[in-house]
Amino acid sequence: MSYVDEVYERVVAQNPAQPEFHQAVREVLDSLRPVIERNEEKYRKEALLERMTTPERAILFRVPWVDDKGQVQVNNGYRVQFNSAIGPYKGGLRLHPSVNLGIIKFLGFEQVFKNSLTGTPIGGGKGGSDFDPKGKSDREVMAFCQSFMTELYRHVGADVDVPAGDIGTGAREIGFLYGQYKRITGKYEGVLTGKGLTYGGSLARTEATGYGLLYITQEMLKSNGIELAGKTVAISGAGNVAIYAAQKAEQLGAKVVTVSDSTGWIYDPEGIDIALLKDVKEVRRARLTEYAKARSNAVYHEGRGVFTVKCDVALPCATQNELQLDDAKALVANGCIAVCEGANMPTTQEATEYLMSNGVFFVPGKAANAGGVATSALEMSQNSMRLSWTFEEVDAKLHDIMVNIFKNIDAAAKEYGVPGNYVAGANIAGFLKVATAMEAQGVV
Numbered sequence: 001m002s003y004v005d006e007v008y009e010r011v012v013a014q015n016p017a018q019p020e021f022h023q024a025v026r027e028v029l030d031s032l033r034p035v036i037e038r039n040e041e042k043y044r045k046e047a048l049l050e051r052m053t054t055p056e057r058a059i060l061f062r063v064p065w066v067d068d069k070g071q072v073q074v075n076n077g078y079r080v081q082f083n084s085a086i087g088p089y090k091g092g093l094r095l096h097p098s099v100n101l102g103i104i105k106f107l108g109f110e111q112v113f114k115n116s117l118t119g120t121p122i123g124g125g126k127g128g129s130d131f132d133p134k135g136k137s138d139r140e141v142m143a144f145c146q147s148f149m150t151e152l153y154r155h156v157g158a159d160v161d162v163p164a165g166d167i168g169t170g171a172r173e174i175g176f177l178y179g180q181y182k183r184i185t186g187k188y189e190g191v192l193t194g195k196g197l198t199y200g201g202s203l204a205r206t207e208a209t210g211y212g213l214l215y216i217t218q219e220m221l222k223s224n225g226i227e228l229a230g231k232t233v234a235i236s237g238a239g240n241v242a243i244y245a246a247q248k249a250e251q252l253g254a255k256v257v258t259v260s261d262s263t264g265w266i267y268d269p270e271g272i273d274i275a276l277l278k279d280v281k282e283v284r285r286a287r288l289t290e291y292a293k294a295r296s297n298a299v300y301h302e303g304r305g306v307f308t309v310k311c312d313v314a315l316p317c318a319t320q321n322e323l324q325l326d327d328a329k330a331l332v333a334n335g336c337i338a339v340c341e342g343a344n345m346p347t348t349q350e351a352t353e354y355l356m357s358n359g360v361f362f363v364p365g366k367a368a369n370a371g372g373v374a375t376s377a378l379e380m381s382q383n384s385m386r387l388s389w390t391f392e393e394v395d396a397k398l399h400d401i402m403v404n405i406f407k408n409i410d411a412a413a414k415e416y417g418v419p420g421n422y423v424a425g426a427n428i429a430g431f432l433k434v435a436t437a438m439e440a441q442g443v444v
């Protein structure tokens with residue numbers, strides 16, 4: 001059996017009931033075959049892939065807090081410190097009822113390769129909890145965040161592990177987490193990113209994932225002789241990534257006709273009204289039905305189906321495995337030319353294969369959504385220097401980083417004989433830097 005297949009079987013056997021983790025590992029290992037085959041005996045002897053698929057450390061903890069009725073609630077807390085070969089662990093905290101160890105491991109594993117692709121010195125990690133911020137009062141969210149940090153603080157630090165936002169974790173949650181870290185440790189340091197602008201946050205971090213997604217989409221289309229301006233774009237999600245992806249798409253001359261949340265989706269043929277979307281989601285924290293109420297031409301549909309509309313470019317920006325085979329078929333039938341992943345692993349493996357085999361350009365999340373964590377790395381740099389760059393400076397650096405990521409994944413795909421396969425290109429380019437650093441550092 002090939003080394004790649006051996007390691008995949010080992011991962012499945014040793015990590016039962018973690019299907020998302022298996023899926024993420026499988027995609028990476030499949031892409032790495034041409035790289036591993038060139039040096040199979042060396043990598044096998046070093047157990048490099050076994051080490052890469054095993055987190056350096058996984059921390060599981062109890063998060064007790066008191067709700068507004070005086071009832072004690074208990075949630076599960078996680079921080080998976082996956083790989084520190086190229087820098088301190090870096091990655092978000094997800095707060096969503098679906099969170100479990102397998103989800104956090106899949107996200108942490110992806111983060112290692114994504115962070116490597118950014119070209120900045122950050123390792124990979126991820127954390128979170130099954131706590132659901134939806135419908136909770138600000139005081140309840142604060143109580144949860146303070147309890148979460150009361151355990152997490154001993155495992156993180158500006159040069160150790162630097163968490164950030166993800167699903168369910170935005171500016172409010174980062175503020176509460178930061179305050180508690182500072183209170184416990186007495187240290188005012190860049191232990192989190194995505195901080196508010198008054199206490200060490202970076203301009204453009206809020207926008208970065210969505211903006212970066214559009215920068216790489218534009219660059220990828222350009223390299224294939226296609227302009228983004230004038231194209232119709234379908235976006236899923238209505239959170240941080242989706243909102244700023246929609247904003248940048250419109251700024252670049254494309255028309256965004258959809259957004260979605262966990263209950264339904266909006267079709268707005270005249271183009272999504274970004275100011276209204278922000279008001280509904282960022283200010284009122286309401287459902288998309290409120291968007292439809294305020295906009296007479298917009299139609300609200302219950303349930304799935306956001307990718308059944310006619311579009312040129314699809315940008316899944318909600319969550320894992322949301323774009324399935326039936327969606328991929330609808331996209332191809334409707335003439336879609338590109339799918340770029342704003343979320344982490346939003347496209348199932350079958351859907352990815354269907355899209356790619358039907359000639360749809362496909363940029364995987366670990367490249368396409370890397371602008372968020374890349375700008376987090378810029379926030380860390382600013383914190384270390386104790387100064388702040390302007391919005392334009394950060395945005396220009398983000399743009400350069402996304403263009404470079406595209407160039408690197410495109411070049412890696414060509415070098416390993418699969419031109420245009422950006423999945424393979426991203427996995428290979430991300431892997432090589434981490435592998436070289438791990439080999440240089442010995443058996444650790």
Ligand code: NDP
Pocket residue numbers: 096098165166167168169209237238239240241242260261262263317318319320342343344369370372373
């Ligand atoms: P938010 O919490 O801001 O928004 C998530 C959006 O997805 C919401 O509109 C949510 O709807 C919708 N959604 C639909 N179905 C689900 C589901 N089953 N589980 C969770 N959300 C669902 O998160 P972000 O925009 O920050 O993150 C979106 C994706 O992008 C995630 O995959 C995340 O890992 C990834 N990502 C985020 C980065 C960042 O900087 N924030 C960076 C790189 C990747 P509802 O409100 O109804 O729950």
Ligand code: 2IT
Pocket residue numbers: 090091092093114162163164165166167193344369370372373374376
């Ligand atoms: O998935 C991701 O890259 C993020 N949620 C952002 C992580 C970060 O550290 O900014």
